[in-house]
Each structure stands twice: as structure tokens, then as C-alpha cells.
Amino acid sequence: MAKILIGTYEATIYPEAEGYTGAISLGFDPDGKRQRLKRKGRTKTAVKDKLIKAVKDLEAGITASENYTVRDAVNDWLDKGLKDRSERTVTKLRILADRHVIPKLGKAKLHRLRADDVDEWLDELASELSTRTLRDVHSIVKRAIRQAQARDLVLRNVAELVTTPRAPTGGPARRSPGSRRRRCSRPQNPPTSTPTWCSASPPASGPRRLARCAGITSSPGCPAPSPGDR
Numbered sequence: 001m002a003k004i005l006i007g008t009y010e011a012t013i014y015p016e017a018e019g020y021t022g023a024i025s026l027g028f029d030p031d032g033k034r035q036r037l038k039r040k041g042r043t044k045t046a047v048k049d050k051l052i053k054a055v056k057d058l059e060a061g062i063t064a065s066e067n068y069t070v071r072d073a074v075n076d077w078l079d080k081g082l083k084d085r086s087e088r089t090v091t092k093l094r095i096l097a098d099r100h101v102i103p104k105l106g107k108a109k110l111h112r113l114r115a116d117d118v119d120e121w122l123d124e125l126a127s128e129l130s131t132r133t134l135r136d137v138h139s140i141v142k143r144a145i146r147q148a149q150a151r152d153l154v155l156r157n158v159a160e161l162v163t164t165p166r167a168p169t170g171g172p173a174r175r176s177p178g179s180r181r182r183r184c185s186r187p188q189n190p191p192t193s194t195p196t197w198c199s200a201s202p203p204a205s206g207p208r209r210l211a212r213c214a215g216i217t218s219s220p221g222c223p224a225p226s227p228g229d230r
Contacts, residue, residue, distance in 0.1 A: 022047040071106035077144035100137045115161040131167045138164045
């Protein structure tokens with residue numbers, strides 16, 4: 001068992017399973033239980049590098065586990081960060097997160113997430129979602145990481161460094177969950193007379209005329225009615 005000093009912390013590295021484990025003593029908690037920070041790797045060098053990074057995080061006040069993921073951050077934000085929002089809003093955001101955030105970014109370790117990862121994820125979604133929905137899902141990640149920052153779980157919010165892309169013009173319109181369908185409005189004062197119809201291409205003349213345009217004189221392709229038509 002090798003003992004090394006990392007900053008002001010004493011660490012040990014020892015073989016375990018098919019690799020090595022490094023541990024740093026953090027003293028004792030209020031109940032008298034010993035606290036240790038552990039990192040694992042295939043080689044001693046890899047473990048030492050992880051311990052050095054862990055000490056830097058400790059000195060910066062970061063307390064998150066190495067295995068804390070984007071999924072964990074998003075779920076924590078949905079559970080704790082929306083207490084002043086309506087149930088409908090929370091449901092909508094959870095649906096967006098479950099459909100577009102967690103399947104693509106959820107497994108990523110939060111402390112390893114890069115701005116490039118967020119950029120690539122948004123660019124991929126740009127061909128599927130509207131610009132408004134892209135802003136919504138990007139906002140979910142930014143706000144989830146912002147809450148993690150406030151709880152000393154991560155140092156930087158890399159999602160804040162990324163610009164939300166615009167959906168390509170001419171693409172299919174997408175509705176975000178919870179949006180209302182637009183309906184065609186009917187005239188407030190519908191005509192009281194019996195509806196009439198008009199053939200788009202009526203015969204030029206003859207007794208078997210198809211155009212019946214009683215009372216209509218300005219419709220395209222519809223000739224003015226003559227006395228014989230009435």
C-alpha cells in the first residue's frame with residue numbers, strides 16, 4: 001500500500017480486483033464515522049490523476065460523487081427546483097426531459113460534460129424540433145446544472161456557453177407537449193341564405209350549365225347570373 005501526499009491530504013493507493021483503488025481520508029463525521037474519498041482505475045497513475053482532480057474539486061467546494069450524471073441533475077431539478085410552478089408546467093418539462101434530454105445526455109458524468117457535447121446534442125435535435133422547443137430543452141439542461149452549481153455539485157455550467165440553434169426553415173412544424181391545437185375560426189355572422197356552389201370550370205354555354213351562382217357575382221371562375229339561370 002503506497003502512501004502519497006496530495007495537497008494537504010494524505011492518500012493511499014492499493015491493488016484491488018483487476019486494478020487499483022486510491023483513498024483520501026477526510027476525517028470523521030459528527031457521528032464519529034470515518035469519511036473517505038475513493039477513486040478507482042486500471043493503473044496507479046490513473047488513480048493518482050483522479051485523486052488529484054478530486055482534491056482540486058474539494059478545494060473548490062465541489063462535493064458531487066464522480067458518478068453524478070446529467071440524468072441525476074435533471075431529475076433533482078425537476079423534483080426540487082420547480083416548487084413554485086404549476087403541476088401542468090412540471091408535467092410538460094418532465095415529458096420534454098424524458099423524450100429529448102435524458103436519452104441523449106443522461107448517462108454523461110456531469111463533471112465531464114463539455115460544451116461541445118451540448119452543442120452536438122442540440123444540433124441533432126434541430127432537425128426534429130421547432131425553435132421554441134429547442135429553447136425549452138436547452139433551458140432544462142441549463143437550469144438543472146445551475147441548481148447543481150448552487151449545491152456545490154459541479155464547478156461550471158457548460159450549457160450556458162452554448163447558443164440554442166434555430167430549426168431549419170421549411171421543416172415540419174412541431175408542437176411541444178401540452179400545446180393547444182389551433183382551430184379554424186368560423187365567421188361570427190354566417191350567411192343566412194342557403195349555401196351555393198360553383199364549378200371551377202363551368203361550360204361556356206348550353207342548357208346543361210353546372211354553375212349555380214345565385215347571389216354571387218365576384219367569385220373567380222363564376223360568371224354573373226343571367227335571368228335564364230334564376
